[in-house]
Amino acid sequence: MRGEDSKQEAMFSYLSPDQRVPADHPLRAVRKMVDTVLAEMSPRFARLYADVGRPSIAPERLLRALLLQIFYSVRSERLLMEQLDYNLLFRWFVGLAMDESVWNHAVFSKNRERLLNEEIAEGFFQRVLGLAQPYLSDEHFTVDGTLIEAWASHKSFRRKGGDEGPSGGTREANFHGEKRTNQTHQSTTDPDARLYKKSAGSEAKLAYLGHVLMENRHGLLLKTCVTQATGTAERDAALQMVRPMAGARRITLGGDKNFDTRDLVRKLRGIGVTPHVAQNTERRGGSAIDARTTRHSGYAISQQKRKRIEQSFGWMKIIGMLKKVKLRGREKVSWLFTFVGAAYNLYRLGHLEAEAAA
DSSP states (O other): OOOOOOSOOOOOOOHHHHHOOOTTTTHHHHHHHHHHHHHHHHHHHHSSSSSSSSSSHHHHHHHHHHHHHHHHHHHHHHHHHHHHHHHHHHHHHOOOOOOOOOOOHHHHHHHHHHOOOOHHHHHHHHHHHHHHHHOSSSSSSEOOOEEEEEEEOOEEEEEEEEEHHEEEEEEEOOTTTOOOTTEEOOOEEETTTEEEOOTTSSOOOOEEEEEEEEEETTTTTTEEEEEETTTHHHHHHHHHHHHGGOOSEEEEEEGGGGGGGHHHHHHHTTTTTEEOOOOTSSSTTOOOOOHHTTSSSSHHHHHHGGGGGGHHHHHHHHOOOOOOOSHHHHHHHHHHHHHHHHHHHHHHHHHHHHHOOO
16 A cells, blocks of 8 residues: 655654664764763863853864764865754764754854864863773884865965055966065965975975874874974974883884984984884985894884875875865864864774774
């Protein structure tokens, strides 16, 4: 018998959003971990808000919504609010009731700007890392950097102190035949961005460099940072991130050919870190890594494991939408990079716990 196509404009529901979400949905494990982290951060949130006045968006809900934006690659706050309005999975994860109103996208963005900074993002990252302790290696690590394209065009890269044209720079920029460098020019829309080439022959872009330190056992990120794009930034960041890890116990640090310099290798060995970086035999003077390192089987394993760091960069750029960041200024780009790194660790932890339970 054919069923009727009846139209019902309104109805009562006796099911909560939690009952609508499958028991084996991957976000359930993530939500449990996120709630644990946010409960630990609650005292810090309390110090950020006044005791009187109009209530803002709860910081816990705001951070859960940002995680959804990363996990599902929602490209704008307007679309995120649209999804929250009708997507029961999104409502459940954030903590909204079935008939609770969602926020205006401008209000959401303003609350995000007031709440999030490098300190909050780093606190969230470190607490996620605390949940990952059973899976972390304390001996073998990998470091690398990646190009993050800035939210600024080549037309904004103008001579420092030069004429920007009438009406605050509305004149069309014509830089053909002009030599432009970071010493003489600067972006008018994002002054922290630098013109940078990832490799010889590639296109120069206004960009930042994002750096991560990864443990080799399960590919979880231990540290993140964002710097201006310079030729030595990757090596400087590597030394800065690994130094607190060095101690009485000797550790190894993998990396690509860019880290094969005599200065960095000497400094790493000086703090008790064995450099397992790829040999750059084409560099003048040869590689700084010799047979004393390469003859050990651990070196070959580090070279194999270090490639996993590219998976984190791929996830952060494609899923986390960091290929071209939509924030301006190093501080804002830094907190976003750290927060996306925490989301990547949550994603990895969800898979690791599912494998352990199977």
